[in-house]
Amino acid sequence: MYPEYMRESLTLVEKTRPKRLELEKSGKPVFRPMTAQEREDVLNRFHPDYQPEARRIIRVGPNKGESITTEVADMLESHSRIKPELIDLSKPDYETDILIIGGGGAGCAAAILAMQNGAKSIISTKLRLGDANSMMSQGGMQAAVKPQDSPTRHYLDALGGGHFDNKPDLVRALTEDGPEVVKWLEELGVVWDKNPDGSMYVLHGGGTSRKRMHSCRDYTGAVIMRTLMDEVRNHPDKVTILEFMPTIELILDSRGRCAGGILYNMETEEYFAVKAKATIIATGGYGRLHIRGFDTTNHYGATGDGLVIAYRAGANLLYMDSVQYHPTGAVFPEQIAGFLITEKIRGAGGQPINKFGELFVFPREPRDVESAALIRECLERKNGIQTPSGRWGVWLDSPLIETIEGSGYLEKNFPAMVRQFIRYNIDITKEPMLVYPSLHYQNGGIETNDRCETNIPGLYVAGEASGGVHGRNRLMGNSVLDYNVFGRRAGKYAAQYAKSVSLSKLTVDHVADYEDELKKARIKTDRVAPVLLPFYTPEEVRKRQLTAHYEGTLR
Amino acid sequence: MMAKKKVALKKKARPEKAKPEPSEPPKKMTTVFIMGKAHQVPDDATIMGAIEYAGYQIKRGAGCREGFCGACATVYRMPGDYKIYTGLACTTLVQEGMWLSQLPVIPAQKPIYEIEKLEPNVTAFQKLYPEIFRCVACNTCTKACPQSLEVMDYIQAAIRGDIEKVMDLSFDCLCCGLCAIRCPAEIVHYNVGLLAKRLYGRYLSKKSPELEERLREVKAKKFDKEYAKLMKMKKDELEKLYYARDTE
Numbered sequence: 161m162y163p164e165y166m167r168e169s170l171t172l173v174e175k176t177r178p179k180r181l182e183l184e185k186s187g188k189p190v191f192r193p194m195t196a197q198e199r200e201d202v203l204n205r206f207h208p209d210y211q212p213e214a215r216r217i218i219r220v221g222p223n224k225g226e227s228i229t230t231e232v233a234d235m236l237e238s239h240s241r242i243k244p245e246l247i248d249l250s251k252p253d254y255e256t257d258i259l260i261i262g263g264g265g266a267g268c269a270a271a272i273l274a275m276q277n278g279a280k281s282i283i284s285t286k287l288r289l290g291d292a293n294s295m296m297s298q299g300g301m302q303a304a305v306k307p308q309d310s311p312t313r314h315y316l317d318a319l320g321g322g323h324f325d326n327k328p329d330l331v332r333a334l335t336e337d338g339p340e341v342v343k344w345l346e347e348l349g350v351v352w353d354k355n356p357d358g359s360m361y362v363l364h365g366g367g368t369s370r371k372r373m374h375s376c377r378d379y380t381g382a383v384i385m386r387t388l389m390d391e392v393r394n395h396p397d398k399v400t401i402l403e404f405m406p407t408i409e410l411i412l413d414s415r416g417r418c419a420g421g422i423l424y425n426m427e428t429e430e431y432f433a434v435k436a437k438a439t440i441i442a443t444g445g446y447g448r449l450h451i452r453g454f455d456t457t458n459h460y461g462a463t464g465d466g467l468v469i470a471y472r473a474g475a476n477l478l479y480m481d482s483v484q485y486h487p488t489g490a491v492f493p494e495q496i497a498g499f500l501i502t503e504k505i506r507g508a509g510g511q512p513i514n515k516f517g518e519l520f521v522f523p524r525e526p527r528d529v530e531s532a533a534l535i536r537e538c539l540e541r542k543n544g545i546q547t548p549s550g551r552w553g554v555w556l557d558s559p560l561i562e563t564i565e566g567s568g569y570l571e572k573n574f575p576a577m578v579r580q581f582i583r584y585n586i587d588i589t590k591e592p593m594l595v596y597p598s599l600h601y602q603n604g605g606i607e608t609n610d611r612c613e614t615n616i617p618g619l620y621v622a623g624e625a626s627g628g629v630h631g632r633n634r635l636m637g638n639s640v641l642d643y644n645v646f647g648r649r650a651g652k653y654a655a656q657y658a659k660s661v662s663l664s665k666l667t668v669d670h671v672a673d674y675e676d677e678l679k680k681a682r683i684k685t686d687r688v689a690p691v692l693l694p695f696y697t698p699e700e701v702r703k704r705q706l707t708a709h710y711e712g713t714l715r
Numbered sequence: 716m717m718a719k720k721k722v723a724l725k726k727k728a729r730p731e732k733a734k735p736e737p738s739e740p741p742k743k744m745t746t747v748f749i750m751g752k753a754h755q756v757p758d759d760a761t762i763m764g765a766i767e768y769a770g771y772q773i774k775r776g777a778g779c780r781e782g783f784c785g786a787c788a789t790v791y792r793m794p795g796d797y798k799i800y801t802g803l804a805c806t807t808l809v810q811e812g813m814w815l816s817q818l819p820v821i822p823a824q825k826p827i828y829e830i831e832k833l834e835p836n837v838t839a840f841q842k843l844y845p846e847i848f849r850c851v852a853c854n855t856c857t858k859a860c861p862q863s864l865e866v867m868d869y870i871q872a873a874i875r876g877d878i879e880k881v882m883d884l885s886f887d888c889l890c891c892g893l894c895a896i897r898c899p900a901e902i903v904h905y906n907v908g909l910l911a912k913r914l915y916g917r918y919l920s921k922k923s924p925e926l927e928e929r930l931r932e933v934k935a936k937k938f939d940k941e942y943a944k945l946m947k948m949k950k951d952e953l954e955k956l957y958y959a960r961d962t963e
């Protein structure tokens with residue numbers, strides 16, 4: 161339930177609704193979309209990435225000298241969890257064709273394609289299989305399937321959204337494989353939303369010029385992820401799943417090729433060496449680093465681990481100066497602060513409204529622009545609503561959707577969203593939600609080509625851990641597509657590569673070399689990475705833990 | 716919710732206030748019993764927040780933290796009440812006197828099958844999940860479901876071979892397993908739901924002719940020329956094209 165003092169503002173939202181409904185029905189944009197200059201201005205002044213302390217120069221490794229997100233630089237300038245001299249690589253604990261690091265969407269898609277291309281794999285994953293950002297996407301997946309749409313139009317939309325920094329070959333792969341992914345997933349058993357005649361039911365997303373957002377109600381990610389997991393589990397002879405065993409370093413061979421990884425059993429605290437002919441990093445994003453102190457939409461294990469292990473081994477990173485804040489994270493009630501309110505709500509006609517009941521931005525600008533506009537409305541124009549705990553937010557008018565589409569529409573199409581709020585006595589079919597940007601997505605990542613190869617032979621990357629395909633700003637629906645397209649490609653190409661490679665002597669010398677580089681750069685720190693899990697122990701408790709031993713954030 | 720996060724966020728989200736608001740009321744506390752041991756926690760915390768507030772570092776029992784993954788199944792009782800309650804730790808609020816324990820894992824095997832070789836009718840359930848026919852219609856599963864799904868109804872629909880109904884009723888299932896540990900017939904409901912969804916998606920959903928047409932076009936390399944052109948364009952050309960494009 162909203163506190164009494166918000167009533168006045170809520171009444172204003174109701175009052176302006178009929179007018180705004182008319183606008184929506186007129187078929188014209190409900191608010192004038194920004195010009196290129198306006199976009200630039202609002203980004204420069206209000207996007208968190210553009211604040212002075214948001215970036216700093218990284219002092220070691222392949223991207224040395226580049227300005228990147230401060231928290232990422234901190235994470236990269238850190239110590240390994242292992243002492244290389246303690247690791248015996250002469251008798252690896254496991255041997256396989258492909259080590260897949262990360263059991264989310266990209267990892268599972270890769271495992272399926274690897275197996276179909278004749279390779280065996282091991283999935284090393286941090287939590288349970290499928291405890292991943294992939295499980296959480298609600299909005300949907302882009303793919304140009306409709307006659308009035310085309311893959312090349314999708315290409316242009318993605319490029320514009322990414323401010324034209326996207327790598328063209330990657331965007332082509334993404335958009336051209338899209339329709340096939342829709343079909344592949346359906347054959348695996350994904351239940352897509354459809355029109356009665358069997359054609360795909362599609363909606364708009366931020367930055368799309370055609371409706372091409374495919375969904376499974378608002379459990380899109382959950383349905384796809386569980387289907388992929390189930391398929392992986394149906395082939396235990398070809399895919400071995402190691403849960404609660406994240407990979408904490410890569411292994412190279414004496415010729416500099418990637419040759420597997422060192423796994424850490426988080427429960428028994430043992431380390432294991434996995435020898436693999438090819439390795440795929442599919443570790444997802446980094447929301448749990450709480451960049452700029454923001455709350456996040458991400459799952460518990462999203463700590464950017466893949467970046468660190470690849471970087472220490474010499475892989476290039478791309479666009480690590482750009483962070484995606486989702487325009488609409490929940491800010492009220494406090495218990496769900498940071499939770500994602502899917503963009504599909506705006507796709508279906510939901511409008512961001514200030515405390516006076518006014519529209520102040522086109523609802524479907526690219527995410528960075530929309531986020532910056534929301535922040536401006538709250539911080540500069542002071543037209544936001546403050547919660548009892550001091551957070552700012554603006555309204556997201558969901559009841560409007562019920563008026564457009566008829567009552568029952570939200571319940572049917574956004575059951576997860578309705579459920580999330582009804583627990584706190586807020587009925588979003590009748591009252592709007594209060595929202596503010598939330599840390600959402602790692603735009604950049606490890607640099608790859610359209611075969612998912614990196615500059616290290618035998619090392620492949622797919623999904624959110626990779627960088628380049630989205631430029632500096634990903635559009636909604638393009639990352640579910642991303643992990644499918646590139647997960648599949650990584651599985652296939654890694655399997656082909658694994659057939660021909662024979663590894664020489666295994667080593668983790670690169671870890672020691674990186675330590676030396678830190679020393680030479682005079683970097684003194686007690687930071688340890690991969691981070692693995694965030695640290696949520698209250699200070700009071702920490703002070704009393706007199707004999708507790710922490711490796712980084714992990715006890 | 717989480718002490719550390721909140722402090723950090725406040726710094727960001729209300730920059731015009733240098734100091735924490737003096738008028739902010741002190742946290743109201745409540746007592747809960749985590750695995751049988753009393754802890755004082757904020758009275759507006761979720762169960763997961765409370766566990767962390769009490770000083771535990773969660774390794775098992777948290778995944779998405781937003782009600783999607785089902786990693787955080789929790790059982791609890793309330794004082795003076797004989798009933799067993801179930802919920803998700805990440806979205807359920809604590810209550811005074813709550814006596815709770817998380818279930819780190821729900822033991823349940825999943826039969827192996829090849830989706831290509833199944834038929835989309837009752838035989839699939841008969842073969843893989845014969846135990847569903849032991850359902851005694853006690854409705855305990857439905858009462859246990861944190862998603863408020865009609866769990867018993869979808870098991871009954873599976874017995875009838877009504878795959879569409881199972882798909883529809885189990886659509887929002889999180890595979891948390893709370894139904895399965897309560898079921899006297901030892902059924903693993905969520906696996907039945909998942910199988911039904913896969914059968915429906917693959918075999919029963921109406922196919923899209925547009926999709927087939929698009930796949931033919933891609934295969935025939937219809938877009939190659941256009942791609943080649945776009946991929947060669949400079950930024951200013953692309954920009955022009957982009958800002959001039961029409962929107963559906």
Ligand SMILES: Cc1cc2nc3c(=O)[nH]c(=O)nc-3n(C[C@H](O)[C@H](O)[C@H](O)COP(=O)(O)OP(=O)(O)OC[C@H]3O[C@@H](n4cnc5c(N)ncnc54)[C@H](O)[C@@H]3O)c2cc1C
Nearest residue numbers: 262264266293294297299300407444461623624637639640
């Ligand atoms: C709430 C939410 C909603 C979203 N909605 C949409 C949407 O509607 N449309 C869209 O296109 N995108 C959406 N996204 C983005 C999209 O879901 C993700 O970008 C995508 O799923 C990433 O897939 P992935 O396989 O690369 O990573 P993930 O699915 O996150 O998988 C990574 C896996 O690796 C594991 N891991 C991490 N570190 C290690 C390690 N060191 N060793 C082993 N394993 C490790 C993780 O625990 C996880 O299981 C959403 C994201 C979130 C968080």
Ligand code: SF4
Nearest residue numbers: 860888889891892894
């Ligand atoms: S049906 Fe069972 S497994 Fe699924 S959400 Fe409900 S209780 Fe959990």
Ligand code: SF4
Nearest residue numbers: 850851853854856898
């Ligand atoms: S708990 Fe088991 S026996 Fe009871 S209704 Fe549900 S499925 Fe049937």
Ligand code: FES
Nearest residue numbers: 779780784785805
């Ligand atoms: S942690 Fe995923 S449902 Fe609770």
